[in-house]
Amino acid sequence: MISRDEVLANLGRYDQKKARIGVLASHSALDTCDGATSEGFNTLAVCQKGREKTFNNYFRTQRDASGNPVRGVVDDTLILDRFSDVLLPQNQEYLMNTNTLWVPNRSFTSYCSIDQVENDFKVPMVGSRNLLRSEERGGPQDYYWLLEKANLPYPKKIEKPEDIDGLTIIKVHHHVKKLERGFFTAKDYDQYVEKSQELIRQGVLDEDFEKHARMEQYIIGPVFNLDFFYDPLEEKGEKVELLGIDWRFESSLDGYVRLPAKQQVELEQDGIIPEYTVCGHNSATLRESLLDKAFEMAEKYVKATQQYYKPGIIGPFCLQTCVDKDLNFYIYDVAPRIGGGTNVHMSVGHPYGNTLWRTNMSTGRRLSMEVRKAIEQERLEEIIT
Ligand SMILES: Nc1ncnc2c1ncn2[C@@H]1O[C@H](COP(=O)(O)OP(=O)(O)O)[C@@H](O)[C@H]1O
Ligand SMILES: [Mg+2]
Structure with missing residues (x-):
């Protein structure tokens, strides 16, 4: 984990009167930029090439001569080849040199690894950096x-598929759509086997999906x-x-x-x-x-x-x-x-x-x-x- 001293030293370089709000341009970024605009901040959306138009074009801010927003919520964009390039030292320097306070969202922690978010991303972040890891299901202190x-x-955990007795949700990552879910439900072991085999056949589940699966009571x-x-x-x-x-x-x-x-x-x-x-x-x-x-x-x-x-x-x-x-x-x-x-x-x-x-x-x-x-x-x- 990046040390507290290092974060505070980086924050110390900021001109707080010129602070702006930065965010990875996905997930809840529009809400973040909209809110920041309402509260009088300028905004930066860090986009990935090919999926930047919403932010760079359609919600682009226009301000009047006194700087009041008259249209849109994104003042500035940084368009990168990949979202994870936000970690490159020159991009982090740019964020800090422009007094950007970073708002982490789920896209940030999905496209950058949690280790990188904790150790390599030096930009002052609004919120609790160390807690972001708790969201990774299956971690020791999740x-x-x-x-x-x-x-x-919370829903009762089912330890192994043979124990399924009543409607159960099986939470796994999608095999092909890596960041999406490959969830399914089953009411007993036979159904679990039947459905999981079918989903493996369809490419939704990985052969050894079970290793990373969380099984729990389905709440109706x-x-x-x-x-x-x-x-x-x-x-x-x-x-x-x-x-x-x-x-x-x-x-x-x-x-x-x-x-x-x-x-x-x-x-x-x-x-x-x-x-x-x-x-x-x-x-x-x-x-x-x-x-x-x-x-x-x-x-x-x-x-x-x-x-x-x-x-x-x-x-x-x-x-x-x-x-x-x-x-x-x-x-x-x-x-x-x-x-x-x-x-x-x-x-x-x-x-x-x-x-x-x-x-x-x-x-x-x-x-x-x-x-x-x-x-x-x-x-x-x-x-x-
Ligand atoms: N125990 C449960 N009982 C019923 N529905 C559930 C349960 N867990 C998850 N779901 C359903 O699955 C969806 C995603 O679950 P969630 O655990 O939030 O996955 P993710 O971590 O991918 O966001 C929820 O929106 C809900 O509809
Ligand atoms: Mg969820």
Whole structure:
């Protein structure tokens, strides 16, 4: 892990009055740039050649003579051959020389390895660098480990396929679409064998997928991704905020469930098994009696990160949950950074964020509001790692 001293020394070179917000141009980058623009920052999107147009062209910022944005949210782009080239020393130097505060998103930690993010990326980052690793399922202190430590509810783990007894989700990486999911479900061992063989045949699963698979109880109920924010600088009110709730459109699952049941069965008989590739988001709210539980979970998570991943979570995090028929939450995934579904409240905010902040409050905006506040209070080092 890059030392605290080195990060602070790099931050020390910044002209904070000229700080801008930088982000890898994918995942939740538009929300990040939109929020930064609303909070008066300039933005930089680091793009990969061939997929830069959204940022470089369509959402490009135009400002009037006084510098006020009149269109778009991306002031500047850096277009690289590969996303991971952001790690090249000259690119890191460029980021730091232009006072760029980096907001890590899932694309950043997917296209760059966690080791590189921890050791080689010297740019001051808004949020908790060390926690990013906890998202890698299967690591020794991954998010499940943290949930266990925090005494938070998560779906029961199934140790081996022979133990499958009831609907189970098998979480594996897609063999071909490397960054996507090759998830499937099975109700017993026979079905597990049947489906996994079919998926291997189709190239969705690797022959030895089992080595890296996580098997757990499938929770039957709606999905709520709780987009929280932890503000270490807050002194009067609560430090935990609920900004929004999203849920995802997953391909091809969502097409599957819009068919009559008979056709779903026929598809499955033909070996057409739904995939879980995220391709969009929607917004949701919770019934009010569940909100206390949601906050309680967030508080426990924050506490556990402070205990086991010092300094603990800073800024946005997302508890991805299912709620069962008895209204129990199960956390099946945790993002210790800006969530992937926050574009759903980009610019317009979300009922909870807006209610709290009395203005349109998205996660992207809340992030930049924190940066602004930290700069004003001369406490930037408290939210940087
Ligand atoms: N235990 C579970 N029960 C029911 N659905 C689940 C469970 N775990 C995951 N899912 C479904 O799979 C999707 C992706 O799961 P997740 O664990 O978040 O994977 P990733 O780490 O790739 O984001 C979720 O959006 C949800 O629909
Ligand atoms: Mg997830």
